[in-house]
Amino acid sequence: MFLKRIEIQGFKSFADKTILQFDQNITGIVGPNGCGKSNVNDAIRWVLGEQSTKSLRSGSSMSDIIFSGSEYRKPVNMAKVTLVFDNSLHIFDSPYEEIEITRQLQRSTNEASYFINKEPCRLKDINDLVMDTGLGRDSLSIITQGNISAFADAKPEDRRLLFEEAAGVAKYKKRKKVSLQKLEKTKDNLDRLQDILDELEKQLSPLEKQAEKAKIYKNLKTELSSIEISVLVEEIESMHRQIEDLSHALFEAKTIYTSKEASLNQQEIDISNYRQEMHALDRQINDLQGQYTRAMEDSYRLEKQKVELDEKRKYRLLQADALARQDELKQMLQEAKYEFEDRQKRLQILKADLEMHLKRLNDLKNKENQASMQASQQRHVLQELKNRKQVLENIARQPFSHQQSVRAVLDARHSLMGIEGVVSELLKAQPEHAKAIEAALQGSLYHIVTKDEAAARNAIGYLKKNKSGRATFLPLNIMKKRFAAQDQQIIASQSEGMICWAYECVSCAPKYEDLRDRLLGNVLVMDNLVHANECAKRLQYRVKIVTLDGDIVHTGGSMTGGSIRNQTSLITIQHELDSIRSQIEGQELKVSHDNDECRMLENQMDKETETCMQLQIDVAKLENIYLTKKEKYDSLQMEYKDLVIDEEKQDLEEDDIVVLMSKMHARIDQITGDMQALRKRRYDKGNTVEQMENQMRSIRREMNALQVDIHDNELEQAKKQAYLDTALRQLNSEYSMTFEHAKDQKQDIDLSEAKQRVQVLRTEISKLGNVNPDAPDQYKEIKERFDFMTSQKEDLERASASILSAIDEMDQTMKVQFVDMFEKINQELDGIFKAMFGGGKAKLSMVDPEDVLNTGIEIDVQPPGKMVKNLQSFSGGEKALIAISVLFAILQARVMPLCIFDEVEAALDQANVERFARYLSRFGDRSQFIVVTHRPGTMEQCDTLYGITMQKDGVSKLLKVQLKDAVHIVENKEVN
Numbered sequence: 001m002f003l004k005r006i007e008i009q010g011f012k013s014f015a016d017k018t019i020l021q022f023d024q025n026i027t028g029i030v031g032p033n034g035c036g037k038s039n040v041n042d043a044i045r046w047v048l049g050e051q052s053t054k055s056l057r058s059g060s061s062m063s064d065i066i067f068s069g070s071e072y073r074k075p076v077n078m079a080k081v082t083l084v085f086d087n088s089l090h091i092f093d094s095p096y097e098e099i100e101i102t103r104q105l106q107r108s109t110n111e112a113s114y115f116i117n118k119e120p121c122r123l124k125d126i127n128d129l130v131m132d133t134g135l136g137r138d139s140l141s142i143i144t145q146g147n148i149s150a151f152a153d154a155k156p157e158d159r160r161l162l163f164e165e166a167a168g169v170a171k172y173k174k175r176k177k178v179s180l181q182k183l184e185k186t187k188d189n190l191d192r193l194q195d196i197l198d199e200l201e202k203q204l205s206p207l208e209k210q211a212e213k214a215k216i217y218k219n220l221k222t223e224l225s226s227i228e229i230s231v232l233v234e235e236i237e238s239m240h241r242q243i244e245d246l247s248h249a250l251f252e253a254k255t256i257y258t259s260k261e262a263s264l265n266q267q268e269i270d271i272s273n274y275r276q277e278m279h280a281l282d283r284q285i286n287d288l289q290g291q292y293t294r295a296m297e298d299s300y301r302l303e304k305q306k307v308e309l310d311e312k313r314k315y316r317l318l319q320a321d322a323l324a325r326q327d328e329l330k331q332m333l334q335e336a337k338y339e340f341e342d343r344q345k346r347l348q349i350l351k352a353d354l355e356m357h358l359k360r361l362n363d364l365k366n367k368e369n370q371a372s373m374q375a376s377q378q379r380h381v382l383q384e385l386k387n388r389k390q391v392l393e394n395i396a397r398q399p400f401s402h403q404q405s406v407r408a409v410l411d412a413r414h415s416l417m418g419i420e421g422v423v424s425e426l427l428k429a430q431p432e433h434a435k436a437i438e439a440a441l442q443g444s445l446y447h448i449v450t451k452d453e454a455a456a457r458n459a460i461g462y463l464k465k466n467k468s469g470r471a472t473f474l475p476l477n478i479m480k481k482r483f484a485a486q487d488q489q490i491i492a493s494q495s496e497g498m499i500c501w502a503y504e505c506v507s508c509a510p511k512y513e514d515l516r517d518r519l520l521g522n523v524l525v526m527d528n529l530v531h532a533n534e535c536a537k538r539l540q541y542r543v544k545i546v547t548l549d550g551d552i553v554h555t556g557g558s559m560t561g562g563s564i565r566n567q568t569s570l571i572t573i574q575h576e577l578d579s580i581r582s583q584i585e586g587q588e589l590k591v592s593h594d595n596d597e598c599r600m601l602e603n604q605m606d607k608e609t610e611t612c613m614q615l616q617i618d619v620a621k622l623e624n625i626y627l628t629k630k631e632k633y634d635s636l637q638m639e640y641k642d643l644v645i646d647e648e649k650q651d652l653e654e655d656d657i658v659v660l661m662s663k664m665h666a667r668i669d670q671i672t673g674d675m676q677a678l679r680k681r682r683y684d685k686g687n688t689v690e691q692m693e694n695q696m697r698s699i700r701r702e703m704n705a706l707q708v709d710i711h712d713n714e715l716e717q718a719k720k721q722a723y724l725d726t727a728l729r730q731l732n733s734e735y736s737m738t739f740e741h742a743k744d745q746k747q748d749i750d751l752s753e754a755k756q757r758v759q760v761l762r763t764e765i766s767k768l769g770n771v772n773p774d775a776p777d778q779y780k781e782i783k784e785r786f787d788f789m790t791s792q793k794e795d796l797e798r799a800s801a802s803i804l805s806a807i808d809e810m811d812q813t814m815k816v817q818f819v820d821m822f823e824k825i826n827q828e829l830d831g832i833f834k835a836m837f838g839g840g841k842a843k844l845s846m847v848d849p850e851d852v853l854n855t856g857i858e859i860d861v862q863p864p865g866k867m868v869k870n871l872q873s874f875s876g877g878e879k880a881l882i883a884i885s886v887l888f889a890i891l892q893a894r895v896m897p898l899c900i901f902d903e904v905e906a907a908l909d910q911a912n913v914e915r916f917a918r919y920l921s922r923f924g925d926r927s928q929f930i931v932v933t934h935r936p937g938t939m940e941q942c943d944t945l946y947g948i949t950m951q952k953d954g955v956s957k958l959l960k961v962q963l964k965d966a967v968h969i970v971e972n973k974e975v976n
């Protein structure tokens with residue numbers, strides 16, 4: 001026997017352990033209603049894996065199948081059923097000869113356990129084991145009265161299940177279902193994968209671009225760093241050298257300056273000494289001049305006396321005789337000749353002297369003219385400076401007179417509180433940067449700086465209240481520094497014509513530094529507009545640039561420029577005032593020096609004029625004397641020719657005058673000689689001083705030039721030092737390198753080419769804009785994920801295709817098997833129907849033969865003598881008999897190892913029961929039957945009969961009975 005034994009314990013009404021042994025082909029189970037017959041059927045299905053409590057005719061919970069007790073018996077805690085199969089024919093796919101399947105359930109824990117051959121297993125293992133044997137929980141093996149009565153009324157599609165079961169396609173259907181589920185799952189996975197792939201693809205494209213950009217950036221940056229480090233090192237070294245050279249030059253210039261200064265001082269001392277000597281000489285000349293004048297006066301006096309004397313002599317001569325007259329005349333002629341010649345010579349000397357002094361006077365006049373012109377110019381310059389100073393002081397005393405609102409706030413600053421001042425008076429710039437800084441600040445020049453926003457609000461309220469116009473306020477507490485980006489600073493520092501960043505050339509009190517850096521931190525000062533345009537281009541027009549002339553290249557590239565009215569700026573007013581004051585001081589010195597010079601020249605001129613006048617008088621006087629002497633000499637000559645007289649002794653008076661005159665003339669000659677010598681010395685000294693002053697002027701000019709050189713040198717040094725510091729900072733901040741470390745990495749480069757390349761690289765890098773440095777890694781990661789997902793998708797698509805092909809194959813197999821079985825059953829049905837109904841005919845047909853896999857099954861039957869075709873119209877017994885006919889046709893077409901019939905013949909009349917039973921016995925050789933029945937006709941055909949009884953305790957009891965006892969049991973009578 002296939003099913004050898006059933007052991008039931010605690011299952012439904014079988015509270016005690018009950019064993020049903022099956023030794024023969026057809027075993028009947030009989031008993032009165034409610035004794036527990038069908039519970040045997042339920043127990044078999046439960047072991048074979050039934051999970052539906054409804055099918056098991058139980059309560060809502062599976063634990064309801066455990067014996068629940070009765071008035072006389074306590075409930076039990078566990079239900080356990082074991083089926084023992086003979087597997088010598090290996091109906092189960094197992095090497096064991098005997099298969100024992102057990103299922104048990106604990107009430108307390110609701111814990112279910114499954115065993116195959118006493119080994120714990122899963123429910124699935126049991127399902128798999130029984131699947132292909134025809135013993136499944138929905139199989140044909142277990143047919144109940146309900147199945148039979150439902151068969152005829154079932155829809156053709158539902159009826160088809162029976163035929164599928166017979167055709168053995170259930171397993172394929174199940175597999176197909178699993179495959180379809182798998183396919184659905186695969187499709188879901190594919191959809192999910194596709195979603196992920198779409199998402200990844202969306203990220204991939206921009207990431208690829210970013211990665212490419214980052215790669216370009218990295219390459220550019222690598223090249224840039226390798227070149228720029230060398231450029232920086234070379235420039236730092238070059239700056240060092242240049243600063244050193246400049247220091248040497250500065251030292252030399254300062255040394256020369258100091259030596260010139262010393263020489264100048266020495267020359268000043270020398271000049272002062274010379275001047276003292278000149279004064280001394282002047283004094284001596286003056287003395288001599290006095291002596292000369294006095295001597296000349298004495299000489300004129302003597303000349304007069306001589307004339308008187310001559311008159312006297314003439315008179316005496318008239319009185320004397322001819323010889324005496326001749327001598328006298330001769331004497332007089334000689335004297336007259338001497339005097340005439342002497343006066344002539346003297347007149348010439350005096351005239352020459354006069355001429356020299358006139359020339360000197362003329363020179364002095366020219367010099368004085370020049371000096372006074374220069375002095376007048378210097379005075380004019382001084383006056384202009386003073387005027388400018390006056391204007392500046394007025395502006396400084398009364399600023400913002402044209403900005404009414406600003407003026408109003410400043411006037412009320414003591415009552416308003418928190419007013420710090422106006423930007424243009426808080427920031428100070430050097431005059432050379434004034435235009436640039438004013439251009440950089442533009443409208444902000446007249447913005448009012450306040451301590452905080454409250455102070456600004458307060459001041460705005462004040463302006464409104466007084467209708468004093470509008471003003472802009474800058475609260476200090478919110479001012480934050482704003483500088484250009486580092487790359488912009490680097491590009492700017494390498495641009496030709498860069499002067500500085502605007503904030504660098506503006507000074508202010510420490511508390512206003514944030515304000516200054518906010519307004520000017522990112523404004524660049526360049527020397528001219530051409531360089532400004534070039535630099536702006538390199539900076540991609542992202543930085544505002546101003547020139548020293550006040551032209552502007554705005555961010556974005558627009559330009560402002562033109563002429564600027566030379567108006568005073570508050571930003572530079574203090575510097576200008578300081579500068580003007582020191583200029584005035586210098587100019588006053590110059591003017592005083594020029595005045596001194598003029599005065600000195602005037603003095604000299606006065607003296608020279610006086611000398612000239614004196615000489616002119618002297619010449620005029622002497623000229624008269626000379627003419628007189630000449631006339632006298634000429635007349636005496638004439639007179640002498642007419643009269644030759646003897647010599648006569650002169651009287652003492654005459655001799656004395658002549659001697660005195662001669663002495664006087666000698667003295668005058670002496671004084672004149674001395675004076676000339678002194679004048680020459682004075683003249684020479686004057687020339688020397690003049691030369692020295694010229695020399696000093698030239699030294700001063702040289703010193704001024706040196707001063708400018710020193711200043712330029714110091715500026716240049718500061719610039720180079722700033723450049724050097726920037727380069728060192730750049731090495732540190734951008735490359736995290738010390739100079740020594742960078743030196744080790746320096747390559748041989750052509751500096752100008754390398755610098756150009758650095759510019760190009762920087763421009764290219766800045767053109768790249770924002771770069772995501774993680775993009776290559778992110779791209780790689782996403783790409784790997786994308787590729788992996790794509791290969792997974794391909795795997796899934798392949799899996800999906802293979803599932804589809806398996807389903808296709810299964811469909812083919814099912815079609816073949818189904819059609820094959822359908823035809824076999826159809827062939828058997830007619831004969832069985834005839835046997836069952838005693839004639840007539842029956843035939844199965846497919847509702848849709850085109851769709852074998854889904855078609856419903858119709859039964860066309862015609863019992864003998866009846867024309868009824870509609871199944872619904874048949875009686876209950878007829879419907880049961882039709883169903884039984886089909887069942888037998890199936891059993892005929894396919895051998896089943898075990899069939900359990902639970903009161904399938906209940907609806908049949910006696911004659912039909914006997915027909916059924918007879919037919920059943922014909923299958924006894926092919927299959928094992930367990931038949932639950934009330935009908936004696938069926939009992940008669942059973943080889944073994946088990947009777948089940950239930951006493952008051954509600955527990956089913958089993959006993960093997962003979963046919964007659966079985967009938968008694970069915971009728972609920974006592975069995976002997």
Ligand SMILES: Nc1ncnc2c1ncn2[C@@H]1O[C@H](COP(=O)(O)OP(=O)(O)OP(=O)(O)O)[C@@H](O)[C@H]1O
Pocket residue numbers: 011012013014031032033034035036037038039040064065066067068069954
């Ligand atoms: N969990 C349970 N505990 C105790 N008794 C139970 C349990 N479940 C069902 N029973 C009892 O089993 C009996 C029903 O058994 P069953 O349906 O097998 O009867 P039957 O012999 O097939 O009757 P019929 O001939 O009318 O079909 C009922 O008396 C019911 O009280």
